Amino acid sequence: MEKAYLEGEARGEANAVLRFLEARGIAVPQEARDRIAGCTDPDLLNRWLDRTPHVESVDELFAS
Secondary structure, eight states, X not given: XXXXXXXXXXXXXXXXXXXXXXXXXXXXXXXXXXXXXXXOOHHHHHHHHHHTTTOSSHHHHHOO
């Protein structure tokens, strides 16, 4: 049950990252879309989510 919950949580965070980027008009190539959608690390997803209001490209999102 816990694993399914965490997977669902990760999917929701990934979808939020993608929606925010798209809402800001930032192009999200398929490779980046797959990377975001496939991410299961909640800390990384939260970092990306926090960055979405400030980045101008997907490359900036992924920058360390």
